[in-house]
Amino acid sequence: MAKKPNRQAELARIHIAKKDLGMNDDEYRTMLHVVTGKSSAGDLTARQRYQVLDHMKSLAEGPKKSYPGRPNNMDGNSSRVRQLEKIEALLTIGRKPWAYGDAMAKRICKVDKLTWVEDADLYKIITALRKQAKKEGWDLNE
Template identity: 45%
Template sequence: MSQPNVHTNPKHAQRRNAAIGKIHIGKQQLGMDDETYRAMLLTIGGVKSSKDLTPEGIDKVVRHMEKCGAVFSTPKRAGRKPRNLGSASSRSAQLGKIEALLTESRLPWEYAQAMAKRMYKKQALEFCDYDELRGIIAALVVNAKRKNRGGSQ
């Protein structure tokens, strides 16, 4: 008879380990000592150790920690910068500007890729011409100004 929490699918095991890691991050953020942490696991999840939590128990514990003030955020992946433009290209300079605007706004490359698709029906930034890249830069500048204006009020 196998244990209910042991997964043979590596993706399931990865997700489970990530969720348990999230719980441990919450423990740190909330400044819980080991005794308090174990009492919380027993009360909320019905187990003495996080490794014994069911998927539902993991969700309950994470929700409880969020209510207590733990903040869990998923890291934004930067994505892939377009690579097929030579460094002497005027479009390359525009990509540098796009990269700077994305970094400043803490947005991934996928954001600019989605803009190219939405604004110009291009599947990737690599397919945008000089004027289209200029339009994406303008839209990113407007977005940055809007965010700054909204945060200062």
């Protein structure tokens, strides 16, 4: 029983961080699934709770110079690179990790990684992120 208060405190911290980050339920569950493979904080192990808290802390701090999960092949000036840079910008403004983009690619284009999305289908991810930006009121003029 000594672990239960610790578990309760960690779950409370996760839900406080969710509120502080302004995550809706879909974003929150997507983030949980990307980070741990589970869709409910109540199902997380102690280690997974720490992983989620660390991830949420990194979201609160904002992106670092090397964006975790950023594809390595984003050098150049091709149409694909420009589209991936647009996706990166939208993810940054929305304070979402690249893993969030990967989850979108899986849901929308049925591939596991954003970098595996066909060139002709990248617009689908951009469109979904722009709709989310409008819905959530992201400032796209930054």
